[in-house]
Amino acid sequence: MTAVPFTEKTRRPQGGGVAARLGSLTTRRLGVLGRVAGLALVALLTIGPVVWTVSTSLRTPAESFDLPPRIIPAHGTLDAYRGVFQQLDVWLIALNSALVTGLIAIGQMISAALAGYAFARLDFRFKKPLFGLVLATMMVPVQITIVPVFLILKEMGLTDTLLGLIVPAVPTAFGTFLMRQYFLTMPKELGEAAMIDGAGPWRVFRSVYAPLARPGLAIVGVLAFNYHWNEFFRPLILETSNENFTMPLGLVSLQGNLGTGSISVVLAGVVLSMIPAVAVFVIGQRPLREGITSSGLKG
Known part of the structure; x- marks a missing residue:
């Protein structure tokens, strides 16, 4: 076997390979750094207003308008939170x-x-047109339907009641669509096996x-919880009594009259209102993530 002499020609491919690998590694690192920088910027834009809200709620009313503004209050106080409760x-x-x-x-x-299961697994007349009608309601803003809803609730005696806020919001087109897609990803064989054992449609669904x-x-x-916890428009129209x-209406x-209230007190109330929504999101974060990753868009 003849040995290959070590010359400039044999060294160039090796050197070129090392340079290519170094260039590829540098490109990957720059790509990672770019993604990290982009995510950091998005996180800053998302968390920044929250940090500013908490910071302002801990300041005195006079300090809220200091220029240049400071993230850390010079004289932190909880007076604004006491003002909310007062x-x-x-x-x-x-x-x-x-x-x-x-x-x-x-x-x-x-x-x-119930609606998602019916549209996904049951066969009945006009199923597709009805499902299309359900999806069409997602394109109708609440501002258009609030007047007929108000008139219906007035005839039922449900205006200025908490029940009047609850009942019209129970049907959900988005939830129906989401659950239909979720049920479509499940194997039909599970329901067929239960039917062979004598289970009816309700038992198949429930069990x-x-x-x-x-x-x-x-x-x-x-x-639903996070959306309706922060909902302002419908309560503003349907509720008139302070009790x-x-x-959102309380905040x-x-x-105050003509917006003369303390900005620190207002933002302290905003911070207090965020706590339940954040708690629900943190508690439901794991099933929320699992549900989003496991659901599909099978049609």
């Missing part, structure tokens, strides 16, 4: 919000599961498919 019946409006949003979330989970749909139901529940105010009253 100006509002925080426990009452928090209870109202918890009751309204909790019942809406539970109602949407039940209605979305076979509903337990498997818990991650999807977690998505519907968490999103029926929800958290507006902190602004």
Whole structure:
């Protein structure tokens, strides 16, 4: 076997290979750094307003307008939080919000599961047109439907009541769509095996498919709670009595006449209102993530 002499020609490919590998490694590192920088910028834009809100809620009213603004308050105080409790019946409006949003979330989970299962697994006339009609309602803003809804609730005697906020919000087109897609990803053989054993459609749904749909139901529940906890428009139109105010309506009253209230007190109320929504999101984060990753868009 003849040895290959070590010359300039034999060294160039090796040197070129090392340079290519170094260039590829540098490119990958720059790509990683670019992604990290992009995520850091998005995180800053997302968390920045929250940090600023908390910081301002800990300042005195005069310090809220200091220039240049400072993230860390020079004289941190909890007076703004005490002012919230002095100006509002925080426990009452928090209870109202918890009751309204909790019942809406539970109602949407039940209605979305039933409707989604029907559209995914049951055969009936006009199923596709009806499902298309359900999806079409997602394109109609609440500002258009609020007047007929108000008139219907008025005839039923449900205006200025918490029940008037709950009942119209229980049907959910998005939740129905989401649960339909979720049920479509489940094997049909599970339901067919239960039917062979003598189970009817309700038993198949309750005992076979509903337990498997818990991650999807977690998505519907968490999103419904966070949306309706912060909902302002419908309560503004339907509620007039202070004892029926929800958290967003109570926070507006902190602004005072012509917006002359303390900005620190207003933002302290905003911080207090964020706590339940953040807690629900943290608790439901794992099933929410599992539900999003395991659900598909099978049609």
